[in-house]
Amino acid sequence: MDARLDGKVALVTGASRGIGLATAREMAGSGADGVVITSRRSDNLDHALAELESAGVDMTRIHAVAARADVDEDADRAVGETIERFGSCDILVNNAGTNPAPGPLMDVDMGAVDKTWAVNQRAPLVWCQAAYRHWMRDHGGAIVNVASVGGIRPAPVLGAYNISKAALIHMTNQLAFELAPNVRVNAVAPGVVKTKLSEMLWTSDEAGAASIHPLRRLGEPEDVARAIVYLCSESGSWLTGVVLPVDGGVIGAAGTLG
Template sequence: MTTPDTGRVALITGGSRGIGYGIARALVARGDRVCITGRNEESLKEAVDALGPERAMGVAGKARDEAHQAEVVERVMDAWGRVDHLVNNAGTNPVFGPIAELDLDVARKVFETNVVSALGFAQRTWAAWQREHGGTIVNVASIAGVSASPFVGAYGISKAAMINLTLQLAQEMAPGVRVNALAPAVVKTKFAVALYEGREEEAVRRYPLGRLGLPEDIGGAAAFLTSDDSQWITGQTLVMDGGLFLNAGVA
């Protein structure tokens, strides 16, 4: 079967594996072209090869590096002349422990990568294409941003900031650009492996739907929020938790 061609282009940060790659796969499958970013050039090349070089390209670099942000948007515009969808998925969580003892330099790194880089990419895609032509932005947040998140507090605070950034951008960029966020619970990725490895059966008991999330779950939601089927939705955060919050407060 021939893959359709929507003529649309998506830029997905942190797209070489995990949730970002799951989103890239979903958008390529429906006919978009995608540019994915990541820090590891080899992983990025493998992802592009798997997605199909005719529909995908990769640009290696650190999301918080402004020169990298500029290069990515420039290369997308040079290659395809447009950037309809931005998915801010790049993130880091380099520390595990109480926030009262958090090294402030680590906190700054978390915010630079998880929040400031998302704003930077949004500003650049807005200036390059979306201000004049419209489009969508999807920010990948986390349920850690809508609840207390013991031992990953800096990550949780940064994801709460991402949710508010979503509101600010949605208000400012309307009506041409719709901006929404996804807030997943634990998804089975290398990034989250410490949260379930060796005790997945125990972790799953907390989820009414009986399993942890998969990258394709998030990919499907991102595909919806970047499609015309969601054209009356903006400024929203979709919690994707397998029913986890249904058990809040249950002994």
């Protein structure tokens, strides 16, 4: 199926590397008129811009905005810059995420929990509000939240993170209900994908980490990026409130996260 984004403008949070950067690259390759990438650090964004350029992306369709996902004013500013630069904000991908609070819930540091929930759970709502108020309420749109298989099933060491992703999934369903029929709201739930965020899950034993996935390999950022593009495209135009596992079969074919 050809998932195209011609005529659409997208805003992707946490896009200086990993799944967010791959999503920006796939979106540009799928014909998006404009893709705005955001992250906290402009040096990381500069590096991302260089990567996109060397991958042959048409850089007139890319714009970078340094913005913290967990700062409300940054959401308004990034959406505003997206509309100013490319004329619309049709797609929002809430991808920025963090996991500073690993370990059993009974021992977890509550400051780290606050940070986890601020970035993974509260921030996506704020960015949805910004995109909706500034563009999607009047013109429609598509939102994809990047959740996790851990938001569907419990798993060792990731309790606080998993709770935040479970809340993100519920928010996806709630918003899909509230914003239909103008705005579609979906989520992807990745398994273990080879990025910086997940390093602690796979660098010491990649074969072991791969073995919990029925398809017997870890995910690449592009695996998730392609699913996001599909959900945002016309090919996915009858989908809303969907939580799509992109996980090598962990949810649908396995039965355990370890």
